[in-house]
Amino acid sequence: MAIRDTARGDTARRVTIADVATEAGVSRATVSRVVNGLATVDPAIAARVDDAVARLGYRPSETARNLSLGRTNTVAVVVPDLGNPMFQAILRGVTRAAAADGYRVLVGDTQEDAAAEKDAAIEARRRCDALVLCGPRMDDEVLDEVLVAASPVAVVNRAVDEPAVPQVAMDYGQAIGLIIDHLVGLGHRHLLYLGGPIASASNRLRMAGLDDAAARHPELRIDRRTVGSSLDAGWASAEAVLDSGATGVVAYNDLIALGLLSRLRELDVAVPGRLSVVGVDDIPFARFSTPPLTTVHVPQEELGVRAWQRLFAVMRQDGDDPDAAADGTRWLQGRLEVRGSTGAAPA
Amino acid sequence: MAIRDTARGDTARRVTIADVATEAGVSRATVSRVVNGLATVDPAIAARVDDAVARLGYRPSETARNLSLGRTNTVAVVVPDLGNPMFQAILRGVTRAAAADGYRVLVGDTQEDAAAEKDAAIEARRRCDALVLCGPRMDDEVLDEVLVAASPVAVVNRAVDEPAVPQVAMDYGQAIGLIIDHLVGLGHRHLLYLGGPIASASNRLRMAGLDDAAARHPELRIDRRTVGSSLDAGWASAEAVLDSGATGVVAYNDLIALGLLSRLRELDVAVPGRLSVVGVDDIPFARFSTPPLTTVHVPQEELGVRAWQRLFAVMRQDGDDPDAAADGTRWLQGRLEVRGSTGAAPA
DNA sequence: TTTCGCTGAGAAACCGGTTTCTCACCTAGA
DNA sequence: TCTAGGTGAGAAACCGGTTTCTCAGCGAAA
Numbered sequence: 055m056a057i058r059d060t061a062r063g064d065t066a067r068r069v070t071i072a073d074v075a076t077e078a079g080v081s082r083a084t085v086s087r088v089v090n091g092l093a094t095v096d097p098a099i100a101a102r103v104d105d106a107v108a109r110l111g112y113r114p115s116e117t118a119r120n121l122s123l124g125r126t127n128t129v130a131v132v133v134p135d136l137g138n139p140m141f142q143a144i145l146r147g148v149t150r151a152a153a154a155d156g157y158r159v160l161v162g163d164t165q166e167d168a169a170a171e172k173d174a175a176i177e178a179r180r181r182c183d184a185l186v187l188c189g190p191r192m193d194d195e196v197l198d199e200v201l202v203a204a205s206p207v208a209v210v211n212r213a214v215d216e217p218a219v220p221q222v223a224m225d226y227g228q229a230i231g232l233i234i235d236h237l238v239g240l241g242h243r244h245l246l247y248l249g250g251p252i253a254s255a256s257n258r259l260r261m262a263g264l265d266d267a268a269a270r271h272p273e274l275r276i277d278r279r280t281v282g283s284s285l286d287a288g289w290a291s292a293e294a295v296l297d298s299g300a301t302g303v304v305a306y307n308d309l310i311a312l313g314l315l316s317r318l319r320e321l322d323v324a325v326p327g328r329l330s331v332v333g334v335d336d337i338p339f340a341r342f343s344t345p346p347l348t349t350v351h352v353p354q355e356e357l358g359v360r361a362w363q364r365l366f367a368v369m370r371q372d373g374d375d376p377d378a379a380a381d382g383t384r385w386l387q388g389r390l391e392v393r394g395s396t397g398a399a400p401a
Numbered sequence: 402m403a404i405r406d407t408a409r410g411d412t413a414r415r416v417t418i419a420d421v422a423t424e425a426g427v428s429r430a431t432v433s434r435v436v437n438g439l440a441t442v443d444p445a446i447a448a449r450v451d452d453a454v455a456r457l458g459y460r461p462s463e464t465a466r467n468l469s470l471g472r473t474n475t476v477a478v479v480v481p482d483l484g485n486p487m488f489q490a491i492l493r494g495v496t497r498a499a500a501a502d503g504y505r506v507l508v509g510d511t512q513e514d515a516a517a518e519k520d521a522a523i524e525a526r527r528r529c530d531a532l533v534l535c536g537p538r539m540d541d542e543v544l545d546e547v548l549v550a551a552s553p554v555a556v557v558n559r560a561v562d563e564p565a566v567p568q569v570a571m572d573y574g575q576a577i578g579l580i581i582d583h584l585v586g587l588g589h590r591h592l593l594y595l596g597g598p599i600a601s602a603s604n605r606l607r608m609a610g611l612d613d614a615a616a617r618h619p620e621l622r623i624d625r626r627t628v629g630s631s632l633d634a635g636w637a638s639a640e641a642v643l644d645s646g647a648t649g650v651v652a653y654n655d656l657i658a659l660g661l662l663s664r665l666r667e668l669d670v671a672v673p674g675r676l677s678v679v680g681v682d683d684i685p686f687a688r689f690s691t692p693p694l695t696t697v698h699v700p701q702e703e704l705g706v707r708a709w710q711r712l713f714a715v716m717r718q719d720g721d722d723p724d725a726a727a728d729g730t731r732w733l734q735g736r737l738e739v740r741g742s743t744g745a746a747p748a
Numbered sequence: 749t750t751t752c753g754c755t756g757a758g759a760a761a762c763c764g765g766t767t768t769c770t771c772a773c774c775t776a777g778a
Numbered sequence: 779t780c781t782a783g784g785t786g787a788g789a790a791a792c793c794g795g796t797t798t799c800t801c802a803g804c805g806a807a808a
Contacts, residue, residue, distance in 0.1 A: 070764055081788045086766060094786060116528040117473060118764035120464045121793050128507070128528070136493040146483040149510050158525065160475070160507050163496050178505065181463040181475070285689050316689035342632050342663035344691045417794055428758045433796060441756060465794035468763050 147358020230263030288313025326397030345394030494705020577610030597653035635660025673744030692741030
């Protein structure tokens with residue numbers, strides 16, 4: 055059949071630049087010049103070459119160019135979990151932004167194994183020109199090593215104390231502040247925070263936001279409890295939430311909040327009548343729950359886009375003045391989306 | 402600062418195999434042999450080389466190996482939309498399965514632009530050893546060209562009439578059959594199908610499933626309506642659903658079903674009392690809606706895993722007997738998950 | 749002791765491009 | 779008319795590995 059024949063056969067060998075050169079009666083150098091549009095070639099000869107290229111169906115070997123040019127036009131993106139909507143959005147952002155600059159994306163998924171991150175990052179970087187590290191779980195010392203070994207690296211959602219490294223992170227502290235102020239404004243005086251993974255830097259940011267808010271509202275009581283980051287974790291936390299006596303719940307993310315909402319409905323707990331619930335992220339489903347979830351909108355895809363843009367800026371002026379392009383972390387701000395899951399505190 | 406110094410400086414040049422050879426006092430060939438673990442080297446010399454490698458921090462250039470070996474250990478995955486949970490799951494499956502075989506994944510996102518798919522696929526393939534095409538929107542003739550130009554290619558969720566091409570697809574026709582039988586069993590006699598994108602092959606499979614089911618149940622009336630594939634599309638279809646007079650709704654996917662459920666709650670329509678709603682896919686949220694969504698479980702990540710496995714099988718015996726490894730489409734079967742959104746038809 | 753065969757390491761070719769270097773040729777100025 | 783300068787194309791080096799080819803040196807068999 056057709057497909058197999060082209061894949062094998064005696065003339066199956068790939069068409070190289072030498073074939074084109076022979077066909078057009080010129081040198082390989084000239085073919086290279088024509089293919090790359092260098093103006094220094096006689097139009098008549100260029101036409102001959104173009105002709106030969108078309109006749110033979112020549113496509114330059116990307117691999118050979120990579121070696122010759124010392125550049126792959128590829129960027130590696132390493133995420134802890136490809137199943138997490140957050141990282142999917144970041145990946146999408148990087149992919150689209152990089153495509154606009156002629157770069158492809160190589161993905162690596164460490165499946166939440168912090169120990170595997172270092173090797174995965176360095177390995178991926180070896181076949182790419184740069185690296186985007188998303189929400190790395192590794193500890194600071196290891197991260198520093200990776201930043202050196204895999205440079206240039208952009209880091210998403212984790213601040214590192216290195217101004218030359220392009221960074222973008224969501225300001226989860228600010229997001230938590232918005233939420234707390236909203237709930238306090240509704241009369242709530244006893245809140246419960248359902249926390250995410252301990253190792254997660256973004257959870258630490260949220261905790262710091264809680265501290266700030268607590269300082270602003272001395273009359274407020276904020277309990278904390280670590281539950282995880284999934285729908286199931288939120289679902290399973292319902293009993294503990296009810297036992298706590300809090301009138302408002304601040305969840306680490308929308309998944310937890312939505313899982314909790316689902317369970318509260320099963321238990322016939324009125325939301326927001328008896329309990330107000332807030333999430334973080336504003337994933338698409340947040341608008342469609344019952345009741346619709348009050349949350350903080352996080353521009354996740356934007357994180358990826360920004361990360362790429364700042365990384366690309368560093369790559370372009372490599373050796374010049376990296377600091378001019380990368381001036382430390384750029385914090386993205388959230389926006390409170392008030393929906394049906396929050397209301398006045400019960401009397 | 403440290404990071405910038407390593408990136409530049411006079412000794413910034415990358416360590417090559419020649420450096421190691423000099424340092425160890427051997428030839429480059431020998432270094433290559435040692436690094437690749439070819440047993441044909443004297444242990445004492447091998448030790449000297451290993452030593453030099455460690456001292457210099459040598460890491461072979463992936464790019465150079467790619468050229469030399471004529472192989473990149475990379476597979477391209479092209480999807481219509483990285484924002485779609487379905488394709489995310491497939492991507493995750495391919496990524497993890499390929500990683501187990503020592504392959505990395507390069508992602509391409511065509512943003513639902515069918516015209517861009519051909520170039521994207523061929524371009525991505527040029528820097529990879531193989532290609533996985535997910536739910537391609539291009540028409541048959543173009544697809545055939547791509548299959549030839551980018552071989553080896555695996556196709557997911559679209560059947561092509563070419564037995565040598567490894568294929569995996571969800572049997573959406575069977576899935577629809579399960580749903581219809583379920584609803585008929587509950588006494589429903591008038592159903593409405595909320596259809597997905599016209600260009601989508603998987604929508605055509607569902608339609609064929611409807612035809613089969615209609616043939617099995619002559620007393621049954623099935624209306625059809627095209628709405629799209631998003632939460633919003635489902636939400637917006639509620640009025641039309643109510644107007645139709647159907648007692649059961651079969652949605653193209655869970656997103657539509659969940660969007661519809663959300664709107665029905667707002668309109669105070671009892672589910673399943675007045676209307677039963679069913680989705681397809683069993684995305685994580687399906688279990689957490691109110692009421693929980695009856696749907697067909699689709700092993701999405703499995704699609705990616707299978708696609709890779711069959712593609713890899715073809716790659717290994719390239720030139721031998723492709724047909725032995727790839728025997729046409731393998732259809733994955735769904736499993737009905739009965740939850741709270743379906744019940745007896747109203748009297 | 750001589751010869752044959754085997755082992756193991758280096759020389760060199762190769763993968764398929766890009767780019768520097770070199771030089772023939774053409775034109776313009778003296 | 780002769781020469782300096784400029785243009786454009788080919789030869790060759792290069793990117794950094796792998797692999798074939800070659801041959802020195804050794805042990806075993808005659």
